[in-house]
Amino acid sequence: MKIMYMGTPDFAVEPLKALYYSGHEICSVITQPDKPKGRGYGLTPPPVKVFALDNNLEINQPQSLKKIFFEEYLKKISPDVIIVAAYGKILYPYIINYPKHGCLNIHASILPRHRGAAPIQRAIMEGDTKTGVTIMQMDCGIDTGEILYKLECDISENDNFETVHNKLSELGALAIIEVLNMINKETLNPVKQEDYGVSYASKIENEDCLIDFNLSSVQIYNQIRALSPVPLAYTTLNNKKIKIIEAKVISSINDDSSYDIGEVLPAPKGKLYVKCLTGIIEFITIQPEGKRNMKASDLFNGRYINNGDKFK
RNA sequence: CGCGGAGUGGAGCAGUCCGGUAGCUCGUUGGGCUCAUAACCCAAAGGUCAGGUGGUUCAAAUCCCCUCUCCGCAA
DSSP: OEEEEEEOSGGGHHHHHHHHHTTOEEEEEEOOOOEEETGGGEEEOOHHHHHHHHTTOOEEOOSOOSHHHHHHHHHHHOOSEEEEESOSSOOOHHHHTSSTTOEEEEESSOTTTTBSSOHHHHHHHTTOSEEEEEEEEOOSSSSOSEEEEEEEEEOOTTOOHHHHHHHHHHHHHHHHHHHHHHHHHTOOOOBOOOSSSOOBOOOOOHHHHBOOTTSBHHHHHHHHHHTTTTTOEEEEETTEEEEEEEEEEEEOSOOOOOOOTTBEEOOSTTOEEEEOSBSEEEEEEEEETTSOOEEHHHHHHTTSOOTTOBOO
């Protein structure tokens, strides 16, 4: 079966790897064009491209998937199935309907919850304790197709974006291999998505990263871990941006102390406790702008912060 | 050449503008106090101030020039 694989970031690498090493015929890898990234605007290839290059796979990085740019190439490759994992662009119907087995999407949530661009982050942010991957037969809606297969996993208290992301990309790899087996054995059983429990996981924007201390410590903790290690939640102190890498909920109940929201509280030596609307959060590892990662205690040692200072 | 911050004992910083004894908070090591301690007291070790063995100067962490590295923004 000729597979065209469409994917871009790290999440999409594991499934591609699994397909490649299990001997499936990957006749083309489609990924986003290299983008200028970081200081100095160096062109950076997406992770999927790096893997494809290392393994001498056919690569195409179309600027657009519109018919005039892509149809000819699609016909030339004429895949039997297209597998899509976090490609980053909407596929047009002419593409979805082209392969004999259609387009299969590896989605990092249990659909219909968290349809959309950032299912992993949104699941953690909302305090979900379970998530998973869904393999879906793509149709023209956003993550609305029939479910072919799914694998669940837990989100534990200590998970962050990175750990959940890694678990799910491995599950995605297992799941897509299984679905291809089912196709070969003709045991596939597509199921329509439920009508209830639908939610949308919109892309993470800059404002999603700003910490609002007018929330509970648990909500803030979930936000911090959902965005760690990238792009990281942040707050500001004395007009300097501070990213929070690691945090911990110290208290989730409201105390009637007179401290202000966002204020640095008295704490055991070297610990940084901050008052939230409800409860107290400890910042453990942080990164002030222009600086490297550091322990919260370093802020006190360097006279950067004092009890009573306020984050905004 | 996208904009900006930064490199000083093991960590985080001050000192740089205005050149003149290497400083602070912590950690480490040793000792003391204590029923005890991550607390307190005393003492010590540890730095060619990113690099150029660059320029200016009687004298450079500090001023000038070049290089390297790290980080924030933007994309």
